[in-house]
Amino acid sequence: MIKTSQLIKRVSTAESExxxxRGIDLEIKRGETAAIVGASGSGKSTLLGLLAGLDAPSSGEITLDGINIVNLDEDERAILRSEKVGFVFQNFQLLPALTALENVMLPLELAGIDDAREKSEEFLARVGLGERFHHYPRTLSGGEQQRVAIARAFASRPLILFADEPTGNLDTTTGATVVDLLFGLNQEEGTTLVLVTHDNGLADRCQRKFTMTAGHLEEAS
Amino acid sequence: MKSPLVASIRLLIRDWRGGELGVLFSALLLAVSVVVAISGFVNRLQFNLERESASFLAADLVVSSSNPIPSPWIDQASAVGLAQGETITFSSMVISAEDEMFLASVKAVGGAYPLRGALSVDKGLAQASTAIPEPGTVFLAPRLVQQLSARIGHEVYVGDATLIVAGTLLSEPDSTTGFFGYGPRLVMNAANLDETGVVQPGSRVTYRLLVAGESDDLTRFREWVEPQLVQGQRLSSVDESQPGIGATLERARGFLLLAGSLGVMLAAAAILVAARRFGERHTDQVAVMKSLGATRGTIRQLYALSLTWLGLLSIVLGSGIGWLAQSAMFNALADQLPSEITRIGFAPYITGAVTALVCIGFFAWPPLARLGGVSPLRVIRREETIADATRSVDLVLGTASLGLLMLWYSSDWKLTGALIGSIAITVGLGFLVAQTLLKGSRQVGSSAGSVWRLALAGMQRRGTSSAFQVVIFGIAIMLLLVLTAVRTSLLDQWRLQIPEGTPNHFILNVAPADESSLLTFFAERDIEVGELYPAARGRVMAVNGQPLPDWDRFEDGARQREANFTSTDMAPEGNKIVSGSWWEPGTEKSLVSLEDGFAEDIGVKVGDTLTLRIAADEFSVEVASIREVNWESMQPNFFVIFPDRLLERFPNTLFTSFYLEPNEKHRVGELLDFMPTLTIIELDVAIQEIKTIIDQVSQAIELVLLVILVAGALVLIAGVSSSVDERLHESAILRALGAGRGTLLGAVAIEFAAMGSLAGILAILGSEAAGWVLQTQMLDLQYQIQWVLWPMGVALGALIIGSLGTYACRRVVSVPPLQVLREL
Known part of the structure; x- marks a missing residue:
């Protein structure tokens, strides 16, 4: 489902490059759950960004559902994301001007799906927010906001879901609820899940666990 | 995306609800409504003022001639669709049934006279009328009624005609045309003219053809008739016949255009600021949308369509608001304006719509267009840079488009050039000065107390965005200063044009022997009388020994010219010597000073010799100086002036002027009883009308200034609110870290006040430059550096921007920091 070979990302800073x-080789199969752990600044989020096609690598290959996304331009990658990819972010990334329901509808609308409203209502209900359709993000708690984000991620029924520190901004209890929801939906939908986290407990719930150290990736056995 | 139209409307509605659109929409609305309001108001005002000033001529255009008007001209006026009237004026003795006689200025009127303005006639028994006299009847000016003791119903004789007095003439629109039509007025119907037998070949008669109508038709008529005019025939509009009114209207028009253009610029500045902020606030939203699969094209299409809807909405709503505003402005002046109903037409709406489109295309769109380029990676890496919200290429394109818009709007490249130039100066200097000073201020700041350090460090940290704000504030303040300064010069000049106590009566034909008794007459009645000038009628016969052709020869080039000569050893006030020099008082030399137009007509320059004739005497004089005369002043002006000693040799009479309060009008009758040979020219009504027009346009200008001030305030508010989010966020963190409320609010106040004073300095530099060009090149006013504005600009800039900024950021201390951090 996801495959990279010799993936390298360099950035130029004021002083040097x-x-x-530093040459990531990785393969994750359809329906698998995988965690990438590592210290801050080790390159986890950069890798996630590349896998999701949010950024282009300096060299190397990335294949997503059989498509080499390195050869795609930004717009083609965007279309690919709208068809196959979902996201959950550490800081939720809900649009403040949109209600919970509208936030969930947004990717469906972007993909031109007809029954965006019905689907979104269904997923919001599945994350337990059936009563909060018309609430704005600022009136929701952190856990509720992340549940909206999870509903948004699953509503477009992506093949792959990327989660960047999904519990990073939440307390332990709320975090646990959100994680249960994430894995539950993942199982029901059969999605491939790739998450980046500091939380070993969360990483342990994944079938596979990778450790990122200074730009190198190793799979923990 | 399935339906971009629907999606864009949805985006717009959601942004609206989320409060994201407020500033941008207000700015667009402001642009459209200011332009519609001002151009609508100007159109209506101009129409009304032109109508009112046209009443000075009783027509839009007048052809005057010393011979009857050729009938093909009358046919041509009909052919192009103009309304017509005629007047024939001459002096004639009028005799009453009791054999009282008086020299009257007779005006025979016909056709649709008066085409503009109205006659006001008292027909006795409380009947008023505005119609011209029926054939066989006349209206008499009150003084004529008094002199002839002729009441309504009595008979009077004009030449061989016997006419019945039908009313007392209270006022007539074209009273000032034919300045030297001596004697009180008698108005009769042109149908009785032949009966009088007064008008014979060779008599001094002025025939006038009056026409009025649409300006295109008038132009066609003017173009047709002008080439056919010969010596003794003249075509005049109100601008030409009343230079005072013409220049007043011209300047008012200039000012209002300037105001409208400034309105557009202010609105553009507001839109630029608002769109920049809108773009910044939408960066995260776009990053999320792109991470969710929106392509660059989708984003651009979405925002382009949203902006289009927003533009359409603001055009429609703005036109409505503009219409209401111009109608409110017009009503505010309703007491002063004639009650003619005028519509504002389509032009202001088109101007408003084009303004909106240009502002959207060149100011609002560029920051939004770049949203398409936002990296989706921003969703996981906040530090991912945003594309510059404003690039210099946008500013250049924007300024160029604004220049074209203003040029279209004002059709005046000088005005456009002056404003665009001064904006370029403000922007250029602004970034330079702001960057330098902001750098310098941190060094000062680091040694100051912590409030100062906080403030100046904040300003420094936001370097470019602070400079941008300083420039926007600078432009707004500059435009307001320019307008205020121009308005002040304009109103001052108008006040000076006809100061209180300007002579409103002229006395001609004072015999030198009567001088002292005339002065006694005025002294006894406590009326101030002007200087007595000698006057003699004379003619220029030859230049440098070359005789000039007769004055009535119908050919081009210099001719003999007749004029009123006077003498004085003191250069008349308000005259400017343009070449040569004024003579020593008491000189015995044979010198002359000429008005510049007169000198040009007969083709002479300083040093030439003129041969002149007064009565039967011919003599030669050397041209000593050429003067520019201000014909707008209601003071006695002369074409030809000699040294005092020269004119003493010739028979002459004296003339002078005096001012009468309206309630002292009866003194004119007393004076004529006292010295029946005097000729009195009454200009009180004309001067009053000019004053009325000046008052109207002055008030209109104040109103327009008010509207522009409001627009300026909105720009300042938009500018201030553009950085509120960032400041709130920072302050919330600082508060969380334990900074006191006083410190934070103080720092915000200092930061905005510092930017305000910088903006004040820029504004003053720009406004002095623009003011110089506008006042000297466009409005023909005297330019003076407004030193008083310098400290005021800096202080007001600091005060206004400081208070607005502090007010906008009051949430820094009033809202719990956690809430601020969560909301942003």
């Missing part, structure tokens, strides 16, 4: 990813 910095190699953030």
């Amino acid at each position: 910095l190699e953030i990813l």
Whole structure:
């Protein structure tokens, strides 16, 4: 489902060129759940960004559902994301001007799906927010906001879901609820899940666990 | 995306609800409504003022001639669709049934006279009328009624005609045309003219053809008739016949255009600021949308369509608001304006719509267009840079488009050039000065107390965005200063044009022997009388020994010219010597000073010799100086002036002027009883009308200034609110870290006040430059550096921007920091 070979990412800073990813080889199969752990600045989020096609690598290959996304331009990658990819972010990334329901509807609308409203209502109900359709993000608690984000991620029924520190901004209890929801939906929908986290407990719930150290990735056995 | 139209409307509605659109929409609305309101108001005002000033001529255009008007001209006026009237004026003795006689200025009227303005006639028994006299009847000016003791119903004789007095003439629109039509007025119907037998070949008669109608038709008529005019025939509009009114209207028009253009610029500045902020606030939203699969094209299409809807909405709503505003402005002046109903037409709406489109295309769109380029990676990496919200290429394109818009709007490249130039100066200097000073201020700041350090460090940290704000504030303040300064010069000049106590009566034909008894007459009645000038009628016969052709020869080039000569050893006030020099008082030399137009007509320059004739005497004089005369002043002006000693040799009479309060009008009758040979020219009504027009346009200008001030305030508010989010966020963190409320609010106040004073300095530099060009090149006013504005600009800039900024950021201390951090 996801495959990279010799993935390298360099960025230029004022002083010198910095190699953030130093030749990553990775393969994750359809329906698998995988966690990437590592210290801050080790390159986890950069890798996630590349896998999701949010950024282009300096060199190397990335294949997503059989498509080499390195050869795609930004717009083609965007279309690919709208068809196959979902996201959950650490800081939720809900649009403040939109209600919970509208936030969930947004990717469906972007993908031109007809029954965006019905689907969104269904997923919001599934994350337990059936009563909060018309609430704005600022009136929701952190846990509720992340549940809206999860509903948004699953509503477009992506093949792959990327989660960047999904519990990073939440307390332990709320975090646990959100994680249960994430894995539950993942199982029901059969999605491939790739998450980046500091939380070993969360990483342990994944079938596979990778550790990122200074731009190198190793799979923990 | 399935339906971009629907999606864009949805985006717009959601942004609206989320409060994101407020500033941008207000700015667009402001642009459209200011332009519609001002151009609508100007159109209506101009129409009304032109109508009112046209009443000075009783027509839009007048052809005057010393011979009857050729009938093809009358046919041509009909052919192009103009309304017509005629007047024939001459002096004639009028005799009453009791054999009282008086020299009257007779005006025979016909056709649709008066085409503009109205006659006001008292027909006795409380009947008023505005119609011209029926054939066989006349209206008499009150003084004629008094002199002839002729009441309504009595008979009077004009030449061989016997006419019945039908009313007392209270006022007539074209009273000032034919300045030297001596004697009180008698108005008769042109149908009785032949009966009088007064008008014979060779008599001094002025025939006038009056026409009025649409300006295109008038132009066609003017173009047709002008080439056919010969010596003794003249075509005049109100601008030409009343230079005082013409220049007043011209300047008012200039000012209002300037105001409208400034309105557009202010609105553009507001839109620029608002769109920049809108773009910044939408960066995260776009990053999320792109991470969710929106392509660059989708984003651009979405925002382009949203902006289009927003533009359409603001055009429609703005036109409505503009219409209401111009109608409110017009009503505010309703007491002063004639009650003619005028519509504002389509032009202001088109101007408003084009303004909106240009502002959207060149100011609002560029920051939004770049949203398409936002990296979706921003969703996981906040530090991912945003594309510059404003690039210099946008500013250049924007300024160029604004220049074209203003040029279209004002059709005046000088005005456009002056404003665009001064904006370029403000922007250029602004970024330079702001960057330098902001750098310098941190060094000062680091040694100051912590409030100062906080403030100046904040300003420094936001370097470019602070400079941008300083420039926007600078432009807004500059435009307001320019307008205020121009308005002040304009109103001052108008006040000076006809100061209180300007002579409103002229006395001609004072015999030198009567001088002292005339002065006694005025002294006894406590009326101030002007200087007595000698006057003699004379003619220029030859230049440098070359005789000039007769004055009535119908050919081009210099001719003999007749004029009123006077003498004085002191250069008349308000005259400017343009070449040569004024003579020593008491000189015995044979010198002359000529008005510049007169000198040009007969083709002479300083040093030439003129041969002149007064009565039967011919003599030669050397041209000593050429003067520019201000014909707008209601003071006695002369074409030809000699040294005092020269004119003493010739028979002459004296003339002078005096001012009468309206309630002292009866003194004119007393004076004529006292010295029946005097000729009195009454200009009180004309001067009053000019004053009325000046008052109207002055008030209109104040109103327009008010509207522009409001627009300026909105720009300042938009500018201040553009950085509120960032400041709130920072302050919330600082508060969380334990900074006191006083410190934070103080720092915000200092920061905005510092930017305000910088903006004040820029504004003053720009406004002096623009003011110089506008006042000297466009409005023909005297330019003076307004030193008083310098400290005021800096202080007011600091005060206004400081208070607005502090007010906008009051949430820094009033809202719990956690809430601020969560909301942003």
